[in-house]
Amino acid sequence: MIGSLGWITTTLITTTLLTLFIFLKRKLDFWKNLGVAYIPGSFPFGSIRRLATFQISTAELFKEFYDRGEGQKYVGYYTLFKRSLMVRDPELIKNILVKDFSTFVDRGVYHNLEDDPLSGHLFSIEGDYWKNLRNKLSPTFTSGKMKTMYGTVKDLSVNLRNYAKQKAAIDGSVEMKNLTGRFGLDVIANVALGLEGNNFNDENSVMKRMTEMMIRPTFFQYMKTLMSLVCKDFIIYTRIRLTPKPVEDFFMRLVKKNIEYREKMGITRKDFMQLLIDLKDTSFPNDKDISNGERHKGEKLTLTLEEIAAQSFVFVLAGFETSSVTLGFLLYELASHPEIQEKLYRELEAGSADLSYDVLLNLPYLDMILSETLRKHPPVPILQRQSKGDYKLPDGKVLPADTLVIIPVYGLHHDPKLFPNPEKFIPERFSKENQDNIVPYSHLPFGEGPRNCIGMRFGKMQIKLAVASILLHFRIEKSPKTVEPILIENKSFTYNAKGGIWLKLVERKK
Numbered sequence: 001m002i003g004s005l006g007w008i009t010t011t012l013i014t015t016t017l018l019t020l021f022i023f024l025k026r027k028l029d030f031w032k033n034l035g036v037a038y039i040p041g042s043f044p045f046g047s048i049r050r051l052a053t054f055q056i057s058t059a060e061l062f063k064e065f066y067d068r069g070e071g072q073k074y075v076g077y078y079t080l081f082k083r084s085l086m087v088r089d090p091e092l093i094k095n096i097l098v099k100d101f102s103t104f105v106d107r108g109v110y111h112n113l114e115d116d117p118l119s120g121h122l123f124s125i126e127g128d129y130w131k132n133l134r135n136k137l138s139p140t141f142t143s144g145k146m147k148t149m150y151g152t153v154k155d156l157s158v159n160l161r162n163y164a165k166q167k168a169a170i171d172g173s174v175e176m177k178n179l180t181g182r183f184g185l186d187v188i189a190n191v192a193l194g195l196e197g198n199n200f201n202d203e204n205s206v207m208k209r210m211t212e213m214m215i216r217p218t219f220f221q222y223m224k225t226l227m228s229l230v231c232k233d234f235i236i237y238t239r240i241r242l243t244p245k246p247v248e249d250f251f252m253r254l255v256k257k258n259i260e261y262r263e264k265m266g267i268t269r270k271d272f273m274q275l276l277i278d279l280k281d282t283s284f285p286n287d288k289d290i291s292n293g294e295r296h297k298g299e300k301l302t303l304t305l306e307e308i309a310a311q312s313f314v315f316v317l318a319g320f321e322t323s324s325v326t327l328g329f330l331l332y333e334l335a336s337h338p339e340i341q342e343k344l345y346r347e348l349e350a351g352s353a354d355l356s357y358d359v360l361l362n363l364p365y366l367d368m369i370l371s372e373t374l375r376k377h378p379p380v381p382i383l384q385r386q387s388k389g390d391y392k393l394p395d396g397k398v399l400p401a402d403t404l405v406i407i408p409v410y411g412l413h414h415d416p417k418l419f420p421n422p423e424k425f426i427p428e429r430f431s432k433e434n435q436d437n438i439v440p441y442s443h444l445p446f447g448e449g450p451r452n453c454i455g456m457r458f459g460k461m462q463i464k465l466a467v468a469s470i471l472l473h474f475r476i477e478k479s480p481k482t483v484e485p486i487l488i489e490n491k492s493f494t495y496n497a498k499g500g501i502w503l504k505l506v507e508r509k510k
C-alpha cells in the first residue's frame with residue numbers, strides 16, 4: 001500500500017516537474033523560434049537575473065542589451081519567463097509610441113482598484129479608463145495652470161536657498177540628493193497634497209518616510225513588482241498588494257482630511273489637489289465611451305475619494321524623485337564645468353530683475369543645460385508598453401499580443417552614433433542651430449506620444465526655478481567628498497547616484 005502511494009507521489013511530482021520544464025522551455029525558446037536576435041534567459045529570472053538580484057541598475061542592464069543588439073532594430077529578451085522586446089530603432093520607436101499607439105496604449109503594470117486603491121493611478125491604469133482620465137487631467141498641466149502655481153514654487157525655492165546656506169555654513173559640502181530631495185518633496189507635497197511640507201527642517205518627516213518606502217523597494221517588494229509584470233492577473237486574483245498598508249493609510253487619511261477641510265471652510269487653492277477636487281463632482285463628458293474601465297463599466301465616471309488619492313499619490317511618486325535627481329545631476333555637471341556654470345550665471349543674472357514664468361522658461365542656455373542633463377542622466381531609464389493585439393514588425397514578423405515592449409532611453413542617449421562623445425556634457429547639442437541634428441525619437445527623457453509624461457512642464461519649471469535660486473547666490477564646486485566616477489544605485493526604480501553627490505556651495509559676493 002505504502003509502496004504504491006510512494007509510486008503515485010513520485011509519478012505526480014515527476015509529471016508536474018516535467019510539465020513545468022516543458023512550459024518554461026517553450027516560453028524561453030520563444031525568440032529563437034521566431035528567428036529574432038535575443039538575449040537568452042534561464043529559470044527563474046529570464047534574462048534579467050542581475051537586475052532582479054540588485055547586481056546592476058536598470059539603466060546599465062538595458063544599455064548592455066542595447067549595445068549587444070548593435071545593428072538590430074529590436075532585440076528579444078525575457079522578464080522572468082515573459083517574452084519582452086527591446087526596441088532600438090528610432091523609427092520603430094516612433095511607430096510604437098505614436099503612430100500605432102492604439103496597440104500600445106497600456107504599460108501592462110499592476111493595478112487593483114478594489115484591494116489596492118492607490119495603485120489605480122494614471123501611470124498604471126489601462127484602456128478607455130486611462131484615456132478618459134488623461135483627457136480630464138491634461139488641462140491641469142497647461143502653461144496657464146503652471147503660471148498659477150509658479151508663485152508657490154518660487155516661494156519654496158527660497159527655503160531651498162536658505163537651507164543650502166545653512167548647510168554650506170557648517171562645512172561647505174552639501175549632499176545633493178538630500179538637498180534637492182527636500183525641495184522636491186516640499187514642492188510636490190504642497191501642490192499635490194495641499195500640505196505645507198516641513199521637509200527642510202524635519203530630518204525624518206512622515207511624508208519622506210512614506211515616499212521612500214515606495215521608491216526604495218525592499219527585495220520582497222521588488223520581486224512582487226517583477227512578478228506583477230509577468231502574472232498580473234494571478235497577483236490581483238490572490239489579492240497581493242503592492243502598496244504597503246502604512247503608505248495607503250497615510251495618503252488616504254491625508255487626502256480625505258484635506259478635501260473635508262477645504263469643502264467645510266470653502267477654501268480653494270491654486271494647486272493640483274484643487275483641480276482634482278473640482279473633478280470630484282463633474283462627470284466625464286464621454287461617459288458612454290468607457291467600455292473596459294473595470295469597475296466603471298456602465299457607470300457615470302466622476303472621481304471618487306480613492307481616485308483622487310491615487311492621482312495625488314502618483315504625482316508625488318512620479319514627480320518627486322525624477323525632478324530632484326535631475327536637479328542633483330545638473331548641479332554636479334555645473335560643478336564639473338565652471339565655464340558652463342559662469343555662462344549660465346550671466347544668463348540668469350541678466351533675467352533676474354523680473355524672473356517671471358515666461359522669462360525663466362525662455363532662457364535658452366538654461367533650457368539647453370537641462371536637456372543635456374536629461375540626456376546624460378535620464379531619471380527614467382526605460383519606457384514600457386505592452387502590445388494589446390498582434391503587431392506586424394517592419395520585417396513582417398508578428399509580435400503576439402501581451403508582449404512587454406521596452407524602449408531603452410538610457411541606451412539611446414549614450415549611443416555615440418546618435419550623440420557623439422556621449423559621456424561628455426555638451427549643452428550645445430540642444431542649441432537652436434544644432435537641434436535639427438538630433439534624430440527624432442532618440443532623446444526621450446519624458447517619453448513621447450499620448451502617454452508621455454503629463455507633468456513635464458511642471459517638472460521643468462520646478463528644476464529651472466531651483467537652479468536659478470541656487471546659482472544666483474552660490475558658486476558650485478566639487479568638494480573633497482565628491483565621489484567620482486558617480487556610481488549608479490541598483491536598488492531603485494529610477495536612475496540615481498549611489499551614496500549621493502557631494503558638492504561645495506560657495507556664497508557669491510555681490
Ligand code: HEM
Pocket residue numbers: 122123124134314315316318319320322323326379380383384444445446447448449450451452453454455456458459460
Ligand atoms: C524631470 C522630471 C520628470 C521626468 C524626467 C519624468 C519622466 C517621465 C517619463 C519618462 C514618463 C513615462 C512616459 C512614457 O511612458 O512615454 C512619465 C510619466 C508620468 N509622469 Fe513624469 N517625469 C517628470 C516629472 C513629473 C512630474 C512633476 C509629475 C507630476 C506632477 C509627473 C507625472 C507623471 C505621470 C502621472 C505619468 C504617467 C502618465 C500617463 O501614463 O498618462 N512627472 N514621466
